Amino acid sequence: MTAGYPSVGRDMTCNEGNAMFEALTTAMAHSTAPMVLSDPRIADCPMVAVNKAFGDLTGYRSQELVGQNCRLLQGPKTDLTVRARIRSCLETGEGCIEWIVNYRRDGSVFYNLLFISPVCGLDGKLLYFFGNQLDITRGMPDWFVDVSFGRAHVVPRLEQEFHGVLREVVLATRVEALERIIAAAHRLAEISTSLAPGALDQLRVKSLQR
Numbered sequence: 595m596t597a598g599y600p601s602v603g604r605d606m607t608c609n610e611g612n613a614m615f616e617a618l619t620t621a622m623a624h625s626t627a628p629m630v631l632s633d634p635r636i637a638d639c640p641m642v643a644v645n646k647a648f649g650d651l652t653g654y655r656s657q658e659l660v661g662q663n664c665r666l667l668q669g670p671k672t673d674l675t676v677r678a679r680i681r682s683c684l685e686t687g688e689g690c691i692e693w694i695v696n697y698r699r700d701g702s703v704f705y706n707l708l709f710i711s712p713v714c715g716l717d718g719k720l721l722y723f724f725g726n727q728l729d730i731t732r733g734m735p736d737w738f739v740d741v742s743f744g745r746a747h748v749v750p751r752l753e754q755e756f757h758g759v760l761r762e763v764v765l766a767t768r769v770e771a772l773e774r775i776i777a778a779a780h781r782l783a784e785i786s787t788s789l790a791p792g793a794l795d796q797l798r799v800k801s802l803q804r
């Protein structure tokens with residue numbers, strides 16, 4: 595494990611004791627896919643937890659990320675239209691799928707296939723946004739090219755499955771079943787890596803042309 599990521603880097607002050615937060619960060623700590631949790635109840639929706647894979651992808655230490663908005667990854671080549679679309683989805687509490695130009699801490703560019711999903715409490719109130727990033731700099735799966743980016747209903751099956759797993763994580767907090775949370779975390783990672791070009795070597799991978 596890299597220094598700064600004993601399990602998952604997170605803000606210990608604002609959410610400690612919150613069962614949902616505990617469950618999600620436990621899941622994130624067990625995932626090899628980059629994941630981040632942001633809190634829309636705090637001004638400017640800062641990251642409250644990031645996992646090791648997110649640090650590895652971006653080159654930042656967890657302490658540099660927690661408390662900041664994810665837009666710190668954006669830079670001169672980031673498409674402002676995409677950024678505005680993400681903002682508009684989040685403002686209405688919806689998730690989205692976009693690909694966006696991002697920058698690592700060292701200034702190098704990567705293409706980020708970004709999947710954001712709202713996480714609601716059992717009463718339906720929005721608690722967090724969960725983000726999952728995939729480095730698609732070398733290309734994206736052929737089948738994904740036909741998807742119109744934007745609000746998350748564009749990939750209903752994936753969205754449904756993702757929410758199903760998140761819900762399992764949430765419900766698991768009620769029965770305090772750590773094993774279930776970990777199993778759900780592995781499934782989350784599976785869903786996201788099934789999108790990754792590396793996991794799709796058998797499929798034709800098309801270069802990004804945007």
Ligand SMILES: Cc1cc2nc3c(=O)[nH]c(=O)nc-3n(C[C@H](O)[C@H](O)[C@H](O)COP(=O)(O)O)c2cc1C
Nearest residue numbers: 632663664665667668677680681694723724725727
């Ligand atoms: C959970 C979550 C993860 C996000 N991850 C990224 C990311 O990896 N890269 C990025 O450019 N923006 C990311 N964003 C989007 C930005 O944080 C921000 O919402 C976007 O830039 C639009 O808002 P703004 O116009 O106020 O910057 C993420 C947002 C959320 C809620």
